[in-house]
Amino acid sequence: MEKNIAVIKGDGIGPEIVTEALKVLDTVGEKYGHKFHYTDVLMGGCAIDATGVPLPQETVDICLASDSVFLGAVGGPKWDTLPGNLRPEAGLLGIRGALKLFANIRPAKLIPALAGACPLKEEITKNGLDLVIVRELIGGAYFGKRSTTVDENGVKTAADTMAYSDYEVERICRVAFEMARKRRKKVHSVDKANVLDSSRLWREIAHKVAAEYPDVEFQDILVDNTAMQLVRNPSQFDVIVTENLFGDILSDEASMITGSLGMIPSASLGATALGLYEPIHGSAPDIAGQNKANPIATILSAAMMLRYSFNLGKEADEIELAVNSVMDAGYRTGDIMSEGMKLCSCTEMGDLIAAKIRT
Ligand code: IPM
Ligand code: MN
Secondary structure, three states: OEEEEEEEEEOOOHHHHHHHHHHHHHHHHHHHOOEEEEEEOOOOHHHHHHHOOOOOHHHHHHHHOOOEEEEEEOOOHHHOOOOHHHOHHHHHHHHHHHOOOOEEEEEEEOOHHHHHHOOOOHHHHOOOOEEEEEEEOOOHHHOOOEEEEEOOOOOEEEEEOOOOOHHHHHHHHHHHHHHHHOOOOEEEEEEOOOOOHHHHHHHHHHHHHHHOOOOOEEEEEEHHHHHHHHHHOHHHOOEEEEOHHHHHHHHHHHHHOOOOHHHOEEEEEOOOOOEEEEEOOOOOHHHOOOOOOOOHHHHHHHHHHHHHOOOOHHHHHHHHHHHHHHHHOOEEOHHHOOOOOEEOOHHHHHHHHHHHHHO
């Protein structure tokens, strides 16, 4: 199989972690006879520096013409003072919107070898932790109308609109139920229907979709309660479906209880096979360029790309198994380091995982 992949290395640790992930992809490609062609495109801070905007049109065009998009991370203190629409983050939201990637899949799984890095007590995690957050990605407050105004008394007011239409809720709920069918057949729909109109619509539509999936156990849960339940009893969750802002927050929480933000990949999907794959963590400017970053979330994002965009499940399994076996062998980057383990750099981690695949 041959595939064209648009690559956004991005800022901070982005280039380092992407390099390791492409190394692993090429290794899998060699083993199974696939060829991946990469086209580097600019987005985020580096795009601002080179072109003045976080998301050049050329980047959108190349991404749209590719089989999938692979992304490291964007942003950094250098661009923090720019107005909102010119920040690196605007590029990320822009590319998700331009590619119509409405479904963001964020699996949070406790790797047994990393149980020690989990900040929760053993009695809480003894039943394991294996959930997926299905986050709506191109609606809600991040895409709604915003404004900042000053009235005649000098009072400054800012507003962001959290709006959802029925079809937006319906399509993301469908993704969640389909996913649940391939897993433990359980969906929690997260909202704040005791307060928000957008959540009341969300709940109404979620129930309609749930009725089409009688084989899937379904439950509504309020977002504040979800935040609490995630640290109280995370093993109760299988698939969590929620709107953009709630999903952003809950997925950081869920990732931390697996031990590190550095371990969680994500896939952003739309109605076609074209997807965008990225780790859920940021660009970590404090450790950029030091060969210290954990490339595993990015490497696991490559596995998700193989699985979801290219339908190469066996190859994806191969990457995931290699990551587990390198963890079992005791190799750790700094973020997941613990006593008695072997500290390794970003490139060493990539090499170890690639080597495992080769054997
Ligand atoms: C994420 C990030 C982004 C988001 C930011 C950088 C815009 O936090 O992917 O979770 O909120 O979606
Ligand atoms: Mn986030």
